Amino acid sequence: MKRLLSVFGAATMLASSMAMAADYPSKNIEFIVPWSAGGGADNVVRALQPSLEKALGATIVVRNLSGGGGAVGFSRAVASKPDGYTVTIPTNATFTLEGLGNVAFTRDDFDYIARVLVEPYVLAVRKNDAWQDLDSLSSDLKSSDKPLRIGASGVGSSTHIVSLMLGEALGLNIEVIPFDSGSAAVSAAMGGHIDGVVLNPSEVISAINGDRLTSIVTTGEERSSALPDTPTMEESGHDFELSQWRGIAAPKGLDPAIEAKWVEAVKQAVEDPQFQKAARSMGSDISPLYGDELDQFVERTSKPLIEEAKAIRQ
Amino acid sequence: MGDYVEALGLVFQWHVLLVIGGGTLLGLIMGALPGLTAAMAIALLLPLTFGMPPVMGMGMLLGTLCGAIAGGSVSATLLNIPGTPSSVATTLDAFPMARRGEAGRALGICIVSSFIGGIFSAVVLSLLAPPIADFALRFGPAEYFALSVFGLVIIASVSSKSLIKGLVAGLIGLLIATVGTDPVAGVQRYTFHNLSLLTGVNLLPALIGLFAVSQVLKDVVDYFGPERTEHSKNKMDHASPRWLETLSYWKVLASSSVIGTVVGAIPGAGGSIGSFLSYDQAKKMSKTPEKFGTGHPEGIVASESSNNALVGGALIPMLTLGIPGEAATAVLMGGLMIQGISPGPTLFTDNGSIIYGIFIAFFVANIFMLLIQWFGIQIFVKVLQVPRKLLMALILMFCVIGVYAVDADIFNVYLMLGFGVLGYFLNRYDFGTAPVILGLILGPIAESNIRRALMLSSGDWSVLVTRPISLVFLLVSAAFLFFTLWQNRRQTTSHS
The missing domain is CATH 3.40.190.150 (Bordetella uptake gene, domain 1)
Incomplete structure (x- = not known):
């Protein structure tokens, strides 16, 4: 039954x-x-x-x-x-x-x-004549032997993790400083307190348009429509897409x-x-x-x- | 100039004005209810703006923001419930004044002070936004740390009865602020595997618990005590804006409006502490500092003019740099971006008429805020005619609903009730609850920024004194601390 x-x-x-x-x-x-x-x-x-x-x-x-x-x-x-x-x-x-x-x-x-x-992740650095693009950035960092201080949007956030992964992929000494939010990190980069940020384009687009940050490279399959002039990692010869x-x-x-x-x-x-x-x-x-x-x-x-x-x- | 004329045309259409007024009214109502924040009010109205032209949509949201901040002071005054964290300082004097039976006077001062603070910040926003935004950018981790130390010194000033007890309460706040994921290393602290504690103790349940629930508990105890009163004391005939009285404190108005606007422009730190800083300033400059905390009009003027000036200040980095300082402006910026307008320096060059339209809409919203409160004040004070036992039950109900609405997380309700009990005992034994809130707000800012500053300086502490802004804040903090200790000592010796 x-x-x-x-x-x-x-x-x-x-x-x-x-x-x-x-x-x-x-x-x-x-x-x-x-x-x-x-x-x-x-x-x-x-x-x-x-x-x-x-x-x-x-x-x-x-x-x-x-x-x-x-x-x-x-x-x-x-x-x-x-x-x-x-x-x-x-x-x-x-x-x-x-x-x-x-x-x-x-x-x-x-x-x-x-x-x-x-939305890809974008590496954007503060305005600096020596940091025009990926090549000039990495040769300047390698000659000065200084770490690149990158702000992320929170400890353990995907921007934190992608920052670390980008450092490995590019062979750069990236030091990640976790902030409380993406906008706090952007603000610190604009004020010159850190060297740059790894965030999504929507968070940095105002700072880039305002000529305070320079976008170096994006991590998408294709170029981001928000940043059409910034090359992807693949285009720059690195096997990295995320x-x-x-x-x-x-x-x-x-x-x-x-x-x-x-x-x-x-x-x-x-x-x-x-x-x-x-x-x-x-x-x-x-x-x-x-x-x-x-x-x-x-x-x-x-x-x-x-x-x-x-x-x-x- | 052409942009301004075009912008005037964008704002002064009857349907745009109607929408701004409607937004202000809704903001006022939501701000007055405990637990419903300005950010939540704006987020609720956000979808309505998608189909509107940008200036109309932003005008409505700005009205909501102004209304919510002003509405927060209504419940702070009448019920000791700060509707938003920035009205905590208002409760310190407005509520004692209302308890004396002068609710109409307290609200009248609030209304005028809010209006003047709001208009002042609107003027600064439209004239000086770019240089102030540049100043705000100079705040790095070391400066934020020094600013929060400066804020913590205020604990000494808002603890009315006993300095030691105030400091104990401040430390309780700092201790509670350590709960949650470590902001830099990512380690969990005191979370006991509770997901709701992963990002720390939520500020709003703590705020509502410490102020509103503890007040209800106290009222319940009093209700069953010897001096039972069915109704609150209130002189209804005096409920109207207090222009002359408020303007007679023009020094406090001016300094608080400036502090509110500038501190509001510093992303992340401003929101909640601006009104405390102004309150502290007013007390230091006052000839009668001992009256603060007992229902003194200067305290109300300081807090209210400052917390409405914060709104205009917070718009500065959002509009000029695309950096929202706190939750409400973040939602506002989301609304702007959905309209296809990206904030930042280009906004001024590419969309001149829109940005000036936003400035004008902000002025209009402040005027609506004044008008609605002017007519509303008679209705607000009627709240106190509700029999006490019903009022207590109603307040508790709104607290539970509001706090649950924050994250739709029942844990926050338990947290609120726990803080309510804590607040009851802190008040009963004269420790005060405002220092706990200051500790809770400033603890995480101080901690995460000192660690970031040290990461950036490779562990070198001298960064705190070699950077000018940081050094100034630390020196002023030290000076204020000694001044307060001295003032305190003088008072205690003169009493004995």
């Missing part, structure tokens, strides 16, 4: 899950943003929200669960039911948090639905049919001119990726970040 009941139970669960996928979405969808309102990730979600709502035919409720540098929100997302009614916005912080060992989740606890935006990204993920175990609905919705949302305008002004590039390609991207990006973050911890 017991077995019968459990079979029956499983069958109804299966049936109900199929029915759920068919009439998904039938209630509000919670979008967990693990940072406070007004941050970069929050701006992206709020810019996507109207067109996603239209495409999915449901209301999306944005919940800002900040705290722990994203740890609280991601942990809450992972602990939710994978029914498609809870999604979150994965970024490189998802991986660095794992590497730093502060959280119980890993990158495998998410089902990645889409990558929406990418970008910050923002996408959509659900807790592991999402029904493929629901995932497909989301992918369709994201495909429509990224075509929305209002969203494209917002993305441009935030300095990000729209670069959608789904399915297997996305999984490969996650694998390729997360591995070095997690390893390097583990090294910082020790």
Whole structure:
């Protein structure tokens, strides 16, 4: 009898899950943003929200669960039911948090639905005639034997880790000074208190346009649309590519049919001119990726970040 | 000049003015509720601005910001609840004055001081923004450390009853500030594997707990005590802006507005301590320093003119350099960037009419702030007519909602209640709660910056005295400390 009941139970669960996928979405969808309102990730979600709502035919409720540098929100997302009614916005912080060992989740606890935006990291240094580009910067540093003091946006943040990785890749002696935020680091570089920063283009674009910082190199696959004149690492002859990204993920175990609905919705949302305008002004590039390609991207990006973050911890 | 004329045209359209006024009103309401910060109010309204022209959208958000800061002083005055961290110093004198039954007078002084501080900073913003931004850039880690030491000296000045007890309370704040991930090495300290503590003790639950919840606890104890009062004392007929009284403290107004604007322009440090610095200044310059903390109008003038001047100050590095100093201006900058306008020096050359439009909108927002409060003051004081037992319950409810709304994290609510109990006992035994907040705010700034400064100087401490700004702050701190000790000693000997 017991077995019968459990079979029956499983069958109804299966049936109900199929029915759920068919009439998904039938209630509000919670979008967990693990940072406070007004941050970069929050701006992206709020810019996507109207067109996603239209495409999915449901209301999306944005919940800002900040705290722990994203740890609280991601942990809450992972602990939710994978029914498609809870999604979150994965970024490189998802991986660095794992590497730093502060959280119980890993990158495998998410089902990645889409990558929406990418932003490379950019090495920008304070205005200095000897530091025009990568060649002049590295020859000047090698002859003076001084370290390059780089501000990052927080201890253990992806900018901290990428700064260290850039130092290794370029063979430069980079000393990382963690600041409380990207803007604090930019301000210190503009004031000449540190030599430069490794941040995302949106955080340094004002300083570069204002002729106070010089962008040296970016880390993306292609040049950033915000900094079209700055070469990438690959172009400069270094085998190094790593970008910050923002996408959509659900807790592991999402029904493929629901995932497909989301992918369709994201495909429509990224075509929305209002969203494209917002993305441009935030300095990000729209670069959608789904399915297997996305999984490969996650694998390729997360591995070095997690390893390097583990090294910082020790 | 042509830009200014064009900018006037952008602002003075009835729908733009309406939106600025609406933003100010909403900001006032949100600022007056405990736990709802200016940053949150702006973030909520941000999506509405996407479809608006830039000046209209920014005007609404600026109105919200001004309104929220001003609204914070309403709850600080009437209920001892600083709606935003920058109104903590307001509670020191405005609340005792309101408790005496002069809530209308306290609010009247607040309104006029806020308006004058706000307008002063608007003038500075439109005339002197670039040089002030350059000055702010000279603040490196060593200077931030020296500034926070200067701020910590204020603890001695805001601890009204006993210097030693004030210092103990300040140290409690500093101790609590060590919780969280080490800002430089990334090691976890006292987090007990609690994710909510990874980035340290959240300031807002601490603030609301120490001020609002502890006040509710005290009121509950008093309510069941011998002198039971159903209603607060209040003289309703005097609730109107106090122009002459406020302007008679023109020296305090002037110095506090300057301090507020300049400190507000220093990214990261300004926000919360500007009003404390002004309060401290006013007390030092005053002929009657012993009246501070007992409901003295000079204290209210200092804090309120300064915290509204902070707003204009904070806009300086945001607009001229693209560096937001704190949460509210960061959201504001996000709003600007979504409009396709990137702040920074190019804003002045490429989008002249827009930046001047923003300046004018900021003036307009301050005027709306004055008008709305002028009409609202009669309604505000009615809050005190609510029977005490209902009011206490309502305050506690708003505290819980507000603090939960910060991060949607129930842990913050527990934290708030814990701080409430701590605050109750600190007040009961005359330690005071303002020093704890100062320690909490300044501890992390001092710690992380001294370590950055030493990283940059390869461990050489002399960097603190070889850099001029840093040296000046340290010397002035030492001088103030001795002055306060001397003032304190003189008072105690004259009492005995």
